[in-house]
Amino acid sequence: IHEGLKKINDEYFRSALDYIETVSDLSTLIRGPHTFRCPNLAVNSWLWLPMYEADFGWGRPIHTGPADVSHEGKVLILPTPINDGSLLVATRLGISHMSCFEKLLYEF
Numbered sequence: 001i002h003e004g005l006k007k008i009n010d011e012y013f014r015s016a017l018d019y020i021e022t023v024s025d026l027s028t029l030i031r032g033p034h035t036f037r038c039p040n041l042a043v044n045s046w047l048w049l050p051m052y053e054a055d056f057g058w059g060r061p062i063h064t065g066p067a068d069v070s071h072e073g074k075v076l077i078l079p080t081p082i083n084d085g086s087l088l089v090a091t092r093l094g095i096s097h098m099s100c101f102e103k104l105l106y107e108f
Contacts, residue, residue: 041101043075052081066090072097 023029051064066076069092078088093101 041073041075043077045077047077047079047087049079051079052083
């Protein structure tokens with residue numbers, strides 16, 4: 001992951017934009033059922049969202065999170081309700097990718 005991040009620079013982005021300009025149907029670039037078993041990850045942090053500060057009249061929530069992790073490779077990092085700095089990771093991965101993902105997490 002670290003080596004991959006180092007490669008993301010101006011030249012990389014320009015190359016990506018050049019590629020996108022050649023694609024006639026941009027919908028083929030959007031994740032969906034056609035990208036099943038894709039090894040790419042889309043990681044998003046919800047740590048900045050004050051989810052557990054909401055009070056709809058019955059007190060602090062005991063759990064908040066995504067209604068659905070819509071496609072494979074989506075990873076959400078969430079706070080936990082106990083506010084001790086621990087994290088909840090919600091993801092949707094195929095079984096064959098899960099062990100690799102777990103290994104990456106523990107080595108990070």
